[in-house]
Amino acid sequence: xxxxxxxxxxxxxxxxxxxxxxxxxxxxxxxxxxxxxxxxxxxxxxxxxxxxxxxxxxxxxxxxxxxxxxxxxxxxxxxxxxxxxxxxxxxxxxxxxxxxxxxxxxxxxxxxxxxxxxxxxxxxxxxxxxxxxxxxxxxxxxxxxxxxxxxxxxxxxxxxxxxxxxxxxxxxxxxxxxxxxxxxxxxxxxxxxxxxxxxxxxxxxxxxxxxxxxxxxxxxxxxxxxxxxxxxxxxxxxxxxxxxxxxxxxxxxxxxxxxxxxxxxxxxxxxxxxxxxxxxxxxxxxxxxxxxxxxxxxxxxxxxxxxxxxxxxxxxxxxxxxxxxxxxxxxxxxxxxxxxxxxxxxxxxxxxxxxxxxxxxxxxxxxxxxxxxxxxxxxxxxxxxxxxxxxx
Ligand SMILES: Cc1ncc(COP(=O)(O)O)c(C=O)c1O
Numbered sequence: 001x002x003x004x005x006x007x008x009x010x011x012x013x014x015x016x017x018x019x020x021x022x023x024x025x026x027x028x029x030x031x032x033x034x035x036x037x038x039x040x041x042x043x044x045x046x047x048x049x050x051x052x053x054x055x056x057x058x059x060x061x062x063x064x065x066x067x068x069x070x071x072x073x074x075x076x077x078x079x080x081x082x083x084x085x086x087x088x089x090x091x092x093x094x095x096x097x098x099x100x101x102x103x104x105x106x107x108x109x110x111x112x113x114x115x116x117x118x119x120x121x122x123x124x125x126x127x128x129x130x131x132x133x134x135x136x137x138x139x140x141x142x143x144x145x146x147x148x149x150x151x152x153x154x155x156x157x158x159x160x161x162x163x164x165x166x167x168x169x170x171x172x173x174x175x176x177x178x179x180x181x182x183x184x185x186x187x188x189x190x191x192x193x194x195x196x197x198x199x200x201x202x203x204x205x206x207x208x209x210x211x212x213x214x215x216x217x218x219x220x221x222x223x224x225x226x227x228x229x230x231x232x233x234x235x236x237x238x239x240x241x242x243x244x245x246x247x248x249x250x251x252x253x254x255x256x257x258x259x260x261x262x263x264x265x266x267x268x269x270x271x272x273x274x275x276x277x278x279x280x281x282x283x284x285x286x287x288x289x290x291x292x293x294x295x296x297x298x299x300x301x302x303x304x305x306x307x308x309x310x311x312x313x314x315x316x317x318x319x320x321x322x323x324x325x326x327x328x329x330x331x332x333x334x335x336x337x338x339x340x341x342x343x344x345x346x347x348x349x350x351x352x353x354x355x356x357x358x359x360x361x362x363x364x365x366x367x368x369x370x371x372x373x374x375x376x377x378x379x380x381x382x383x384x385x386x387x388x389x390x391x392x
Pocket of ligand 1: 059060083179180191192
């Protein structure tokens with residue numbers, strides 16, 4: 001969600017959010033107190049998981065999960081090369097080696113068959129990402145993890161309330177990490193994250209690790225932890241939004257359905273494919289087209305802001321040129337192709353439906369005209385994209 005949509009969401013919940021913020025400020029308790037406890041209980045009940053532990057961000061939720069499993073130097077963790085940087089960076093941060101497997105070109109999610117090919121005696125864990133808000137194939141990942149005695153950690157940062165085979169994501173893995181960065185479908189007004197698990201001992205360890213490894217006794221540090229506390233203000237704001245999440249997600253679905261209908265029969269563009277076992281919460285509505293860059297320029301000329309998630313594969317990031325952060329990859333043709341073809345269209349619960357219709361119509365015009373090599377003129381009169389389209 002862009003800042004306009006975030007402001008709209010705030011306006012929608014302003015009274016409740018202000019009351020929640022005032023309540024926290026007046027309480028004098030700002031870190032890890034009753035709001036956090038209540039949010040953790042409510043989020044756990046919402047997802048149907050035994051333990052939910054609040055922390056400072058989705059990045060820290062991944063880091064705490066890895067630390068709780070004592071994954072470190074000498075260990076390999078297989079994950080997606082087509083994700084946000086934190087998915088791999090946290091693996092490197094604990095001293096382990098990320099191993100990148102290719103994605104399923106239909107869903108953009110990590111492909112279990114490609115993961116299976118990369119498992120070695122050093123593999124400790126698999127981290128699938130529920131990318132763009134669509135659940136990854138948790139049946140296969142659970143089976144693979146069980147068969148090889150591996151830990152399964154879900155990167156659910158983009159997918160709160162998405163489901164696989166009717167079951168919410170964040171309940172399949174040994175641990176799962178959620179992000180409440182403001183642009184997420186359940187967004188705080190600052191950084192916030194959550195770890196979920198059904199294992200009492202892992203839950204205990206995450207709880208301790210988020211507070212410098214302190215277990216009850218002050219200044220007694222049982223584990224080598226970090227400072228990753230969730231603050232009361234963010235928890236109180238998340239508690240306002242959580243009961244409305246189903247409605248907010250349903251509104252995203254309506255926008256997605258307009259795009260789906262508008263793009264269904266258009267040659268040269270592929271609307272998101274949703275696996276029959278998965279639900280998609282449309283954190284992003286991501287199409288693919290071989291004419292991505294031209295289309296993006298054309299839409300920009302029409303005043304439509306789009307985005308590319310992700311233009312660079314994780315192993316190609318400059319940070320991985322540093323020999324201190326080794327990695328391994330399988331062949332990545334699909335992930336690489338995705339970096340060239342994906343385009344995320346505007347989506348939020350508040351996007352007016354006529355705007356979504358207009359965007360789909362513009363894409364259709366662009367692609368039908370491009371394929372017929374007829375010069376296009378953007379509505380603001382600019383011909384630049386039209387000419388480059390006709391020439392290429
Ligand atoms: C797939 C994925 N993993 C992890 C993160 C990290 O979450 P945060 O920004 O809350 O640290 C994000 C955030 O964008 C994400 O998209």
